Amino acid sequence: MKVKLHIWRQSKASTAQNFAQDGKMVVYELDNVSKDMSFLEMLDFLNDKLTREGELPVAFDHDCREGVCGSCGIVIDGIPHGPQRGTTTCQLHMRSFKDGAEIYLEPMRAKAFPVLKDLVVNRSAFDRVVQAGAFISVSTGAPKDANAILVAKDAAEKAFDAATCIGCGACVAACKNASAMLFVGAKVSHFLHLPQGQPERDRRARNLVTAMDKEGFGNCTNQNECEAVCPKEISVRVIAEMNREFVRAKLREEPPSHKRVGGDG
Ligand code: FES
Incomplete structure (x- = not known):
């Protein structure tokens, strides 16, 4: 099969001041593409051709x-991950x-995902959000038997x-x-339903939401584009859970201690 590709080419990384202004769409025509090729194999095929012709290959992540x-x-x-639902x-x-x-x-452009080159964006903002709380703290030692902590089927599912x-970022790009609320909601929901997630429940919700805002x-304005493009078809239910968890955590926060004014009297 034949395809005509319009590809965003950008040699320099975007900055906050110069957001995606250094690139342009470039057209490439490709012949003898097998319908059995994956999309990335088709790009490998294109890059092979470009390299042989002395041109710079298209940068993409994989x-x-x-x-x-x-x-x-x-x-x-126009669709993160393309036209097939539930597919990377x-x-x-x-x-x-x-x-x-x-x-x-x-590229999957967003303010928090600056373009590095061509189709590659910097998604390290997601790493920093995960570091803020998408984990459980456990003491080191021998691993426990998987069945030692029982989890109800509904909660496990x-x-x-x-x-x-x-963590591909399609939700943000769409x-x-x-908004990264589907991603952050998934991290909150993952631990929320498990017994191991309970000790750090409040801190997790607070820290993840704070980190997300900082990045x-x-x-979310309830358009649900994120759910539509998520290759794992994660439901927007996790966003509702994240919001509920954040409000709960804020309500349970210790009130700030009030300093006495006017001496010890
Ligand atoms: S390269 Fe596509 S999910 Fe790993």
Whole structure:
């Protein structure tokens, strides 16, 4: 099959002052593309051709190519990860496109995800949010038997649904507010339903939401674009849970101690 690719090419990293102004869409025509190629294999094929012709290859992120690491992520025809629901870019195949298709490829841009080069964005903001609280603290020692702590099936399923988040950032790229609430909600929900998540429950919700705001992600206005493009089809239920957990944590906060004014009297 033949495809005409319109690809965002950007040689310099974006800055807060110069947000995505250094790039432009460049057109590439590619012949002999197999419909059985994955989308990333098609880009490898293009890069091979560009390299042989003495041009710079297109930079794009990838690692596992199995839909589990969350590294890949291209906005394809205006949709993060492309037209197939519940599918990462690396798991998308060329048979999803018609012969002769014109395909538009852009990076997952957002204020908190500056473009580094071509289709690669810096998603380290997610790492900093995770470091703020998406974990449980456990003493070191021998691992416990997996069945030592019993978890009800319903709770285990809710936790597992949230734990499938791969942190790809599609939710942010799809949202008109560049909100990361589906991602952060998934981290809150993952531990909320498990007994191991209870001791740090309040601190986790407070710290994750605070870190998310500090990184410059926007707020949720209930458009649900995030759920529609999430390759793991995580439900917006996790956003409601995160909001509830944050309010609960704030209400349970110790009131600030009032200093006495006017001496010991
Ligand atoms: S490369 Fe790992 S999820 Fe796509």
